[in-house]
Amino acid sequence: MANIILFISTVVIWGTTWIAIAMQVGPVPVLVSVFYRFATAAVLFLIVLTVMGKLKIPALKNQPFILAQALCLFSLNFICFYNAASYVPSGLISVIFSLATIYNAINARLFFGDRITVRTLVAAALGASGLLLLFGPDILIHYNVDTWKGVSLSALGTLFFSLGNMVSRRNSAAGITPATANAWGMTYGAIILLGLIAVTGTPVVAPPDTRYLLAMLYLAAIGSVVGFTTYLMLVARIGSSRAAYATVLFPVVALSLSTLYEGYQWTLLGGIGLLLTLAGNVVIFAKQPAPRKTSTA
Secondary structure (H helix, E strand, O other), X not given: OHHHHHHHHHHHHHHHHHHHHHHHOOOOOHHHHHHHHHXXXXXXXXXXXXXXXXXXXXOHHHHHHHHHHHHHHOOHHHHXXXXXXXXXXXXXXXXXXXXXXXXXXXHHHHHHOOOOOHHHHHHHHHHHHHHHHHHHHHHHXXXXXXXXXXXHHHHHHHHHHHHHHHHHHHHHHOOOOHHHHHHHHHHHHHHHHHHHHHHXXXXXXXXXXXXXXXXXXXXHHHHHHHHHHHHHHHHHHHOHHXXXXXXXXXXXXXXXXXXXXXXXXXXXXXXXHHHHHHHHHHHHHOOOOOOOOOOOO
């Protein structure tokens, strides 16, 4: 039951964060928006853990891995996603992000020696076919440069996310709780973003209106503090590949909101492409029949 609650919470929370990200795209530079999000989330996380008496400092040997988690989950990936939202609807970004299941299967093989099965290859083929139907007309026929940029940035952001999953898996195996890893990871992520803002000379623009501020608070408190905790608890409990199955349902929520609030226009090819992409993810987790027992006379 606990796994089901964590799964549903992750789907609902992260399925709605994409539209909130789109609400932050505009007058505030991407680096600053992502910094606002994780600086706020880090402060909230540290306060809550301190009040609960559960704030722990990871051992020195684990600090490089907390930093790696910060880079992959709380800075670089969202820099990609926020920039992608300038080029394609947020719901389409979530479709590409749903391929984290396939990214995770491949990375788990590379970093932990997990076996890549035939179903992973079938899933990858379905996912690639689905994306081709979704984005093909724009990037191949009409050659829309903005769509190319949106797809590329979304794919890169998903790669960073998957690498962060691998680091999180290592951290959980080392006895670091998701709450501790997230609190310090978000803190380090905010520091990294602040450094990037300083190095690039990015102007720090204040939140322009209530809409932006509410979106930022939702992303920080719900999307980051609660969402990442529930997701990484799933990773710790059921593994990175199975936990990433939650991302299969994100596009259903995200594209519904994108249709309502961003005016996303559905096409027949786009609908088929979405189904193929989701089917590719489902294939990975389809229950295999148990082997038949042969009786001996």
